[in-house]
Amino acid sequence: MRSVRARTALGATVVVAVALIGAGLAVLLVLRANLTDQAGLQAEVAAREVAGQLALDVPVHQLDLPDAEEHPVQVTDEDGRLVAVSEDLVAITGTGTDRVEPQASAVPTSTGTGTDDDGGGDRHGGEDRGDDDANVSIPARGEVSADDPDFTNGTATVDGDTADYRFASVSATTGAGVTLTVHAGAPLATEQKAVGSVRRAMLIGLPVMLLIVAAVTWLMTRRALRPVEGIRAEMSAITASEDLSRRVPEPGSRDEIARLARTTNETLTALEASVDRQRRFVADASHELRSPIASLRTQLEVGAAHPELLDVPGAVTDTVRLQALAADLLLLARLDAGERPGSTRLDMGALVHEEVSQRTGDRIPVTASVPPSEPLEVTGSRSQLARILGNLLDNAERHAESSVAVSVRTERGSVVVAVSDDGPGVPEPERERIFERFVRLDDARSRDEGGAGLGLAIARDVARRHQGTLTVTRSPEGGARFELRLPARPDPGR
Structure with a gap:
């Protein structure tokens, strides 16, 4: 790829592509993390609601569990046995157990002093409370763990439909001192749908943006390099014509290309002056050499034809002048060639x-x-x-x-x-x-x-x-x- 425009367009496209891909991945990760956290918060709220019922000593078979499709719930005891589960839950993964059928468990259903099976008295064993408050038995209360819940991802199948969920596990202690764990889930469908939409938009929009960047970079580079092409064409014409009086066009801008054009014209001016100097030097040197050489030749021809008329001192003088002139020209040539003086x-x-x-x-x-x-x-x-x-x-x-x-x-x-x-x-x-x-x-x-x-x-x-x-x-x-x-x-x- 020998074109500056092509290399510039390709480089700009690659840089923009890397930046957009990096930014897109960051957006997807942040979006997914936020939506997952939101689902986890919903699961935690559902788990704490059920755990609150357990802390109030609501029997496990009387728990008010949310709809399984919205928030599938499992309740397990300290031994990991399933004691309560949401209705219509067919299968589940990602929690403490994959069972969906409750098992027998020694979990007290009440922490009071007694119950009236026929319903004729109150649940604490007396039809008449009397006047002595000391005979009244106050039931003990449980508590919900204040620790941060454990979060996991899994699946749940409700009425034959399987979906991904974010599960939160919250511990609750009943009034009888029994610790139960509530596993409640929140659907990740919103997170998956949002992330999928953003991903599809990026996959569609990224190539379009890269094409736009490549086209704009190509056009801008072409426009920016147009003066350079003019400079190149003029320099080629100057080289072909050997006319150093010509100058390259200088753009009206004050950018690097304008400075390049000005520097090129300054170089052409210096080169023209140098060539003119060289031509004058050669012409003047030829003229100066012609005179002593012609004089010396004339004297030698006269001396060859008439030895008695030979002007030896004049010939020696012309030879000395010729020798000095040659030495001067040689020194100037060495100086023009950049000869450095000694140290x-x-x-x-x-x-x-x-x-x-x-x-x-x-x-x-x-x-x-x-x-x-x-x-x-x-x-x-x-x-x-x-x-x-x-x-x-x-x-x-x-x-x-x-x-x-x-x-x-x-x-x-x-x-x-x-x-x-x-x-x-x-x-x-x-x-x-x-x-x-x-x-x-x-x-x-x-x-x-x-x-x-x-x-x-x-x-x-x-x-x-x-x-x-x-x-x-x-x-x-x-x-x-x-x-x-x-x-x-x-x-x-x-």
Whole structure:
């Protein structure tokens, strides 16, 4: 199942199905428990009514028992013998005994002092009570157990009809001290009918609800993913046409899909800019390489035809320029590929002294100012940081009139290397543009002075790779002041 809509609809349906089945089972269990408890309460009431008669010493054969179909009743003695049973009760299960015929039992039928068999006197043996209350015998009274009854489930057959019942067992003690147990039942037909109705409704309604959930989820997912399909189709068209100026449609909502569309367009914009940069880079590199190669070829052809006219110094100069340009292009390619700088511990003061000491043939001597005892350590690639410093000094030498100065200092957790000159400086609107590749200002376009417009671009790229910055301002002498800021290496001794 490869469709997101199908997987979403199926997942939502399964979740809803599990939730509905769980809720339905819980409802059925609670309903059944409540109705069963209600039936048990009815059975307990019927059992206590019969037990109350026994406590009042009503003879077992004179008990007023409820209708067997509504409340089947059994009365058993302490030995488990059946002493009374509801009329028309044919069979019973789930009580103390399954008998339906009373058995002989030594259960007193009265607790009085005597009975008048002919009915001519009162039941206590005297026709004339007399005036002495001490001669009157008060019959003893029994009691009904106050304990919670025992509940069981069983069946009862009345007039040939068998049904399920909830039975309650209540104990009663007669006035003679005989304990009898009353088993009374209440029908579970209401509980079974209600539970069956709810079960049938759930079995019918559950598939219908699941179909509705699946259909609604499918339609909603389809509607929600419609912008994604538009994005996919547009991206496919962009890939096929290779036209990076096109953009995917952005929905008006502010949800995740709208953010995805915006991010995709931002990615396309960055990709378009990167491709344009690459194309310009290739075109500019080809143009810059064409000039020294053409000059070198011309000189070699002239030298081959007329050896006396061969300009060896010029050929060497063009070869050096070609070699430097190739090295710059290779470094830029490595930087664009994401090459990480090294993690060597470097002293920028020592590096500045080393670079300045090697520039013996410069047109203008370089003045270096390095604090003797201040910690100036950074972490990075020695060759790449030396390349930054060399490019900045070369740029200052080309534009300075009489002085070039380099200084190193620490400032708020950074090591700052500043290269200043007294040349014409950089106009403020052009201070960011000079860091673009193959960009040279109008007064610096002479190729004879060297430089293809890559030195400052390489310097800034390398600075960024070292988590630093490279900026240009106006120097106190009126020329340009380039400042390289690098994170200072923490001093472990502090």
